[in-house]
Structure formats: structure tokens, C-alpha cells
Amino acid sequence: MTAEVMKYTLQQVEDLELAPGFEHEKLEGWIPTVASDDELRQALEKAFDYRGDVTLTLKSGERIEAFIFNRIGGATLADSYVQYFTPSASEKRKVSYAEIARLEFTGKDRAEGKHWEDWVKKYNEKKAAGEKNIALVPEALD
């Protein structure tokens, strides 16, 4: 069981009035140091949480633009994997941690600016400007 689990008693949780949120880090543009095994594991864990593409540079020199959606941890880097989709291929792919030399958070963070407060601010500005049919629209896919 992880250290995080068992942090709170059942009664503490039951009495909760407002729930603490999860802290989203600003990772877009970040290039983590991945010199040690621990650094690489921690950086890939953040890449798994990241809502944008990253660029993986393999020890072979190959560069892969990828959306990492899963990680499978093993005892060693050689038997730990990330699973990802690339923009150009339809199938899922995976690569061993041991093959990864560099990680860059190159893609746009798609969760950034999507807070409720952002919408309220935008709405109030548009309303004050006299706009009608105010809406947030999904980003274009192409």
C-alpha cells in the first residue's frame, strides 16, 4: 500500500465540508533532469498526468512525439514501460524506461485555462461588452 493511502481516518473524511483539490503543476515547456532512475520515474509519472503531448528522445537518438496515457512500473527501468499514442499512428505503442534518454513537455497543456473561474471571468467580460450567445467552444481539431 502506498504511503499516500491511509493518510486520513474514515471519520476525518466523513466530516469533510470542503474537499482539498489536486494541485495541477505548470509543466508545459519543462525539460526535467532524468539522470538518475528516480528522476526518470518521477518525470514519467508527471508525463502520465500531463494533458498534452511530450517528446521522448530515445538512447538510439529517435525522437517520438507522444501522448503518454499509461505507465507500467517494474522493479527495474528495463521492465518498466510507458504506453502512448503518437499523432501519426493509430495503434498504441510502448517503450521501456531504460530506452529513454530525454523527456520534454513540448505539447500544449490542454487543461490549462479550463478552470471555472476562467469561464466566469470570460463570461462577465463578454456580458459587460454586450455580447449575446456567449459560449466556450471546443478547440479546433486540425
Added chain:
Amino acid sequence: MAVPISQMWTVATYVLKKRLTGDKRYPLVLMLEPLFRCNLACAGCGKVQYPPHILKKQLSPEECFAAVEECGAPMVSIPGGEPLLHPQIVEIVNGLVARKKYIYLCTNALELKRRLPEFTPSKYLTFSVHLDGDREHHDFSICREGGYDIAVEGIKEAVKRGFRVTTNATFFDGTDPNTVRGFFDEVMDMGVEGIVLSPGYSYDKAPDQNRFMGRARVRRLFRAILSNRKPTWKFNMSPLFLEFLMGDRKYECTPWGSPAFNIFGWQRPCYLLQDGYTETYKELIETTKWEEYGVASGNPKCANCMVSCGYEPTAVIEGFGSLKGFWGMVKGNFSMYKDAHALKLLNDSAPHGPAKLVQIAEPAHASMAETNQ
């Protein structure tokens, strides 16, 4: 009682068979997400924040059917994204109907009226239309003015054409119970089969983490909303789950009760948390560390969760799995839950007229540590 007898019978016999065969972990509802693409951009939604190449991907009908057969759940909920944007959604629905699965197609209904002629009414198919409140509240909640009117038009057309229709609403901190009760009247007048509701939950992938109620506040809100019911209100949910929301029952989460499948695979541990994926349902069930999830685990990611995908399976299993539970369910279907204290909560909640369903002021933050002092 909003759920048809045939559906209740299917679920009841399924639960009893599982108990007789000694299955400890079995699914009741498959959460089948055929795509993440959506035609809305609701602030705070954690389901659609992906790069375009991910949003363009979708499950094929064959992948959907394989997932349904692999897990064997008697009910299939199709959320997303917006399922009506999937070009083969009719084929997927027809294939599931042919397999006699009870389907809840969850839609924002922006495309519903236009697409209805492609579907055939069936006891197996329900359109579950996302409606978070009256016109003003819903439009603000989905970040689109005019959304409510389009959705209601879709609902009325679907009802007229003989489809099963429910509405589903999520309530956040700042919800005024009186407004919600007025909204229930409005929805039932549209001719829907029943109402589905759930408290919001700050699952970690949601970008918006500031306006979620803790469990104590959820119970107070739902006690005010769901006590002293009007006879016209019907809920397409287990009465025991509603009692859980009102604080009358203590339940643990049954995350495997509503397994989720999407383009990434089988999601662990549940529909809302994304702690990874497996290739098969069997692997999901056998390799997930279930003891690390749910309120009793102490996992902070689960701390304020009381949502239906985790707790309604617990209620359904109790309802169909024991005589006591079954009796509670029967009583719940006919009770108005008279409660003087709840009536006082209701009267106290809106001394100055109806409030917004959603809180737009800066919410107060409270850490878990603060609540313990």
C-alpha cells in the same frame, strides 16, 4: 418507481446469479466511452482535455461489442465526450440492443433532435440527457447560452417519438436546494421517465479543483433536496443510493461495479480516477489494488467522492442481494421521506429567493488538516 420492471428483473437475476456462483467482483454497468470528442467546452470538465489526435480517435463498433461481452455487465452507459458525434453510434447502439443490454446514452442533446430519426425506440435504449438545472443554471454550467433550449427540444422530441428519456444532473458547492426542487418539477413536466443526479467530485484529472463539496456538505444538501418529495418526482436510480446521499446509509465504494473502457483500454480503478489502464477486463479485476481505493482506504483521491458510478453499485447489490436490502428498496420507492428538519434546512437555505445552482464567487478553501482541528 422509474426503472421498468423488466430492467429491474434483469439486474436482480444477474446479481443473484453472481452471488450463487460466489463472484466477489462483478460489473453492473459498463461505462463505455467510445470517444472523448465533445461539442461543448464545459469549464472544469476532466474528460475532454486531450490533444487533437487523441480527440479524433474513437472506438469501433467491434471494439465496443468486444468490451461489452468481455465484462458481461447487464447495463451499458455510453458517456464521452459526446457520443452522438461518433459516426457509428447508431450501429453501436443497435448492436448493444441486439445483445439485450440496457443502454444509457448520455448526451448533451445538442444533436439529439437531428439524430433521433436514426434510432429506434426500445426498452433497452434510454437517452440520458445532461441537464444541470433550469435555463440560466444549465447554460452557465455548460458554458453555452442557448444550450438548455436545444436540450429541452431534444428531450420533448424523444419523448414524443416513444423513447425512454431521463435527465442527469451534477450538483456542486453553492447549489440551492429549492432551485433544484423547482427544476425537478420542470423536468417531470417534460414527460421524462426519471431523474438521475450526482454530487460533483474533485477527481484529480478535472482542471477545476475549487468548487467541490466534502461528504458532510453533500449529505446536508441532498437531505434538503430529497426529503419531503413530491409524488410526481421519479428517480431512475436505486432508492438506497439516494438514501446514502441523504446520509441515511453508510456505503463503501464498489469501483469494479462500473468499469470504464475507452480508447486507452480498461481504466483503473474507476470511471473518474485514471491510475492507469489494462488490456483486458480480467487483468483489470485481478491486478488492480482495490484496497487502495474508496473512502475506507484513506486515499485522499477518494475522500470526497460519493458519485453514483462507485456507490450506486453498492446500493444495487444490497437491494437485490438481501431481503433487508430489497425491503428497503421497496419502501424507498414509495416513501416521500417526510422530514421536518430537512424542511427547516430547505427554508433556511433560500431566505432571499432562489440562488445560483453553481457558486460563482471565489470559494473558501479548506484543507483536510483544517477540518481535523
